[in-house]
Amino acid sequence: MRHVISLLIENEAGALSRVSGLFSARGYNIESLTVAPTEDASMSRMTIVTTGSDEIIEQITKQLNKLVEVVKVVDISEAAHIERELMLIKLRATGKDREEIKRTADIFRARIIDVTDTSYVIELTGNQSKLDAFIGAIDTGLILETVRSGVCGIGRGDRVLKL
Amino acid sequence: MVLTGAEIVIRCLQEEKVEYVFGYPGGAVLYIYDALFQQEQVRHILVRHEQAAVHAADGFARSTQKVGVALVTSGPGATNAVTGIATAFCDSIPMVIISGQVPTAAIGQDAFQEVDTVGITRPCVKHNFLVRDVRDIATTIKKAFYLAQTGRPGPVLVDIPKDITFAKCEFEYPQDISMRSYNPVVKGHQGQIKKAVQLLLEAKRPMIYTGGGVILADAADRLTKLTRLLGYPITNTLMGLGAYPASDRQYLGMPGMHGTYEANMSMHYSDVLLAVGARFDDRVIGDPANFAEEPRKIIHVDIDPSSISKRVKVDVPIVGDVKDVLDEMIRQLEAGEARPNPDALAAWWKQIEDWRSRKCMEYRNSDTIIKPQFVIQKLWEVTGGDAIVTSDVGQHQMWAAQYYRFDKPRRWLNSGGLGTMGVGMPYAMGAQLAHPGKQVACVTGEASIQMNIQELSTCKQFRLPIKICNLNNRYLGMVRQWQQLFHGQRYSESYMDSLPDFAKLAESYGHVGIRVDKPADVEGALREAFTTHKNDLVFLDFQVDQTENVYPMVQGGKGLTEMILSAEDL
Numbered sequence: 129m130r131h132v133i134s135l136l137i138e139n140e141a142g143a144l145s146r147v148s149g150l151f152s153a154r155g156y157n158i159e160s161l162t163v164a165p166t167e168d169a170s171m172s173r174m175t176i177v178t179t180g181s182d183e184i185i186e187q188i189t190k191q192l193n194k195l196v197e198v199v200k201v202v203d204i205s206e207a208a209h210i211e212r213e214l215m216l217i218k219l220r221a222t223g224k225d226r227e228e229i230k231r232t233a234d235i236f237r238a239r240i241i242d243v244t245d246t247s248y249v250i251e252l253t254g255n256q257s258k259l260d261a262f263i264g265a266i267d268t269g270l271i272l273e274t275v276r277s278g279v280c281g282i283g284r285g286d287r288v289l290k291l
Numbered sequence: 292m293v294l295t296g297a298e299i300v301i302r303c304l305q306e307e308k309v310e311y312v313f314g315y316p317g318g319a320v321l322y323i324y325d326a327l328f329q330q331e332q333v334r335h336i337l338v339r340h341e342q343a344a345v346h347a348a349d350g351f352a353r354s355t356q357k358v359g360v361a362l363v364t365s366g367p368g369a370t371n372a373v374t375g376i377a378t379a380f381c382d383s384i385p386m387v388i389i390s391g392q393v394p395t396a397a398i399g400q401d402a403f404q405e406v407d408t409v410g411i412t413r414p415c416v417k418h419n420f421l422v423r424d425v426r427d428i429a430t431t432i433k434k435a436f437y438l439a440q441t442g443r444p445g446p447v448l449v450d451i452p453k454d455i456t457f458a459k460c461e462f463e464y465p466q467d468i469s470m471r472s473y474n475p476v477v478k479g480h481q482g483q484i485k486k487a488v489q490l491l492l493e494a495k496r497p498m499i500y501t502g503g504g505v506i507l508a509d510a511a512d513r514l515t516k517l518t519r520l521l522g523y524p525i526t527n528t529l530m531g532l533g534a535y536p537a538s539d540r541q542y543l544g545m546p547g548m549h550g551t552y553e554a555n556m557s558m559h560y561s562d563v564l565l566a567v568g569a570r571f572d573d574r575v576i577g578d579p580a581n582f583a584e585e586p587r588k589i590i591h592v593d594i595d596p597s598s599i600s601k602r603v604k605v606d607v608p609i610v611g612d613v614k615d616v617l618d619e620m621i622r623q624l625e626a627g628e629a630r631p632n633p634d635a636l637a638a639w640w641k642q643i644e645d646w647r648s649r650k651c652m653e654y655r656n657s658d659t660i661i662k663p664q665f666v667i668q669k670l671w672e673v674t675g676g677d678a679i680v681t682s683d684v685g686q687h688q689m690w691a692a693q694y695y696r697f698d699k700p701r702r703w704l705n706s707g708g709l710g711t712m713g714v715g716m717p718y719a720m721g722a723q724l725a726h727p728g729k730q731v732a733c734v735t736g737e738a739s740i741q742m743n744i745q746e747l748s749t750c751k752q753f754r755l756p757i758k759i760c761n762l763n764n765r766y767l768g769m770v771r772q773w774q775q776l777f778h779g780q781r782y783s784e785s786y787m788d789s790l791p792d793f794a795k796l797a798e799s800y801g802h803v804g805i806r807v808d809k810p811a812d813v814e815g816a817l818r819e820a821f822t823t824h825k826n827d828l829v830f831l832d833f834q835v836d837q838t839e840n841v842y843p844m845v846q847g848g849k850g851l852t853e854m855i856l857s858a859e860d861l
């Protein structure tokens with residue numbers, strides 16, 4: 129099962145490697161990991177997308193909690209939550225393709241943020257499947273490069289992950 | 292007061308009431324050694340290899356419940372220490388390791404004797420720090436001591452670049468430390484404890500399984516009280532020996548791979564199992580699926596939530612300190628009217644006595660060749676069962692665990708989790724320094740002892756009168772046993788040729804060496820060592836039966852009911 133784990137961690141040198149080291153040492157999967165400081169710069173927030181049986185996810189949460197620099201851990205996928213990912217995608221855009229790409233981008237509410245005679249860079253946010261769908265809708269031959277941020281997640285409504 | 296970083300390091304150790312630092316100098320720690328030289332409160336034990344420094348500090352900690360402290364230089368000093376750190380980590384031993392590092396400006400430059408110590412040790416410490424500012428030394432060391440001994444204990448490493456040790460700042464040692472990201476639970480959940488007590492009282496086939504956590508929590512007295520109050524059978528893991536008196540009738544011996552028949556059967560067929568500070572290790576429960584076949588309710592008390600339901604699913608988890616939780620259990624039991632069901636308990640004990648009557652620990656003694664088990668029994672007799680016994684890793688370790696009946700905690704020091712050959716002598720050094728008047732015996736094998744044999748020199752320098760009992764079988768015995776049983780008797784590289792004359796070797800270091808060849812001489816040699824040579828280090832080299840195996844045995848990955856009781860079962 130896919131899970132989205134959010135955690136607050138002290139913004140110290142090496143904190144990220146403690147988390148990633150834990151996953152590799154114990155053989156847990158990481159599908160994506162994002163991290164950046166929060167409004168309180170002494171703390172970072174991470175979102176980790178992982179897969180595993182209930183027992184494994186339970187161990188992952190416990191092991192993360194055990195790291196001395198980890199302040200709080202929540203499996204946000206246990207309840208209603210929102211996920212977003214950012215993608216920048218560079219496409220070959222010449223001739224007829226330019227219009228076609230623009231139309232597809234509009235449908236997905238994506239934005240063209242860089243234009244040259246032969247290429248577009250498109251910015252798109254959404255959940256993973258929306259980004260996947262966009263890639264699916266584009267002729268693979270046109271894709272020059274893609275870069276995705278990995279998933280950021282947040283609980284809906286009253287659910288707050290705070291110190 | 293304005294001090295250098297190095298002086299601050301030593302002042303912090305003084306503030307923490309550190310008596311001994313085990314270490315080895317080098318370029319990156321020269322200022323720290325200079326500060327050490329100019330005071331007397333903290334004493335330094337100069338070992339002959341950094342691995343032994345960490346093991347000795349670890350042995351000191353195991354025998355006292357205090358934090359063990361080691362000091363090593365950068366690069367090779369730190370890498371030599373890694374095995375010691377990992378060994379302490381696997382058994383949750385509270386330690387602080389201070390390592391020198393190249394100057395801040397040289398970090399990342401492939402400088403002389405530079406390694407990424409924090410990176411290398413990260414997976415085998417509870418936590419580690421790289422100090423980047425002299426003003427951070429005091430709080431960092433305070434945090435290190437706090438982390439090492441609270442919650443689930445463990446080694447904490449503090450890496451200090453050389454320039455930081457000669458930079459200066461105002462010294463003030465923090466009185467308290469609080470970390471928003473670290474708040475170990477101490478008190479167990481009342482409701483869960485109530486549920487557990489209820490289950491225990493309703494049990495028909497109860498069993499108590501306890502481990503290193505009881506020793507670490509200094510809760511042997513509570514455990515004994517609770518166990519006697521209930522009248523239930525109890526087993527202690529290899530790490531938990533001495534938490535309950537081994538000579539008591541309710542004690543069934545050790546569980547697991549080389550545990551007793553009665554302990555393993557009682558674990559397997561229990562209907563309520565109370566696990567306390569024990570982590571269902573694979574040497575105990577080799578096959579969780581087999582173990583799950585018998586229905587039973589499991590109560591698990593542990594300070595580390597990640598130890599609970601890791602390998603074996605638990606019904607009543609209780610996160611908390613063993614001491615607090617057992618106190619609360621005893622309180623609830625004594626306050627309530629309910630008592631265990633006497634009829635069910637009598638029937639269960641009858642079954643257990645039946646298992647016990649198989650006498651799985653019996654071995655055939657000999658008049659002509661020394662049996663290793665016999666040496667341990669005699670060691671127990673001669674030391675009145677109250678020595679601190681350290682061991683290395685192998686068959687001798689199992690025999691020491693099986694035949695030296697530990698009645699008190701912190702008498703048995705060994706590497707359980709990592710199984711590190713070479714810990715025996717350094718552990719004995721640490722324990723002897725902590726307990727100058729006590730009998731300290733190191734049970735070892737001719738292979739293990741050679742992994743840190745150089746420490747005979749340290750023992751001479753610091754006059755440590757430890758008694759080394761070498762069960763010399765001229766084999767990597769534990770390896771040979773597995774090869775005999777599971778690899779078609781192909782003894783690949785498990786025979787050791789060209790052994791030294793250990794008695795003479797010990798003598799050349801200035802110690803007493805005694806070689807023992809005949810069973811009739813075993814007791815006399817031990818008495819000589821512990822009386823005539825009370826104040827000397829004595830190396831007893833027992834020439835033991837080369838082909839003796841450790842029984843009973845549960846093969847790795849097998850169920851507790853699939854035991855090999857003796858060679859006849861093969």
Ligand SMILES: Cc1cc2nc3c(=O)[nH]c(=O)nc-3n(C[C@H](O)[C@H](O)[C@H](O)COP(=O)(O)OP(=O)(O)OC[C@H]3O[C@@H](n4cnc5c(N)ncnc54)[C@H](O)[C@@H]3O)c2cc1C
Nearest residue numbers: 502503504508529530547548549570594598613707708710
């Ligand atoms: C050759 C060899 C053979 C072995 N054979 C056996 C064998 O037959 N039988 C056997 O039992 N072992 C055997 N071992 C040892 C085995 O590998 C493990 O080290 C051992 O079983 C683990 O012991 P434990 O479960 O008591 O846990 P420990 O490793 O001692 O862990 C202690 C537990 O207690 C918890 N804890 C710590 N402090 C507290 C506190 N204050 N309050 C609450 N909880 C706390 C910790 O979180 C941890 O979960 C063998 C080892 C070797 C090298």
Ligand SMILES: Cc1ncc(C[n+]2csc(CCOP(=O)(O)OP(=O)(O)O)c2C)c(N)n1
Nearest residue numbers: 685686687712736737738739766767768769
């Ligand atoms: C550092 C290290 N290397 C290898 C091993 C694997 N090992 C476990 S027991 C053993 C043999 C130990 O021989 P000895 O010390 O003579 O003890 P015996 O089993 O003969 O009593 C070996 C090689 C280990 N535990 N530790």
Ligand SMILES: [Mg+2]
Nearest residue numbers: 736737766768
């Ligand atoms: Mg041997």
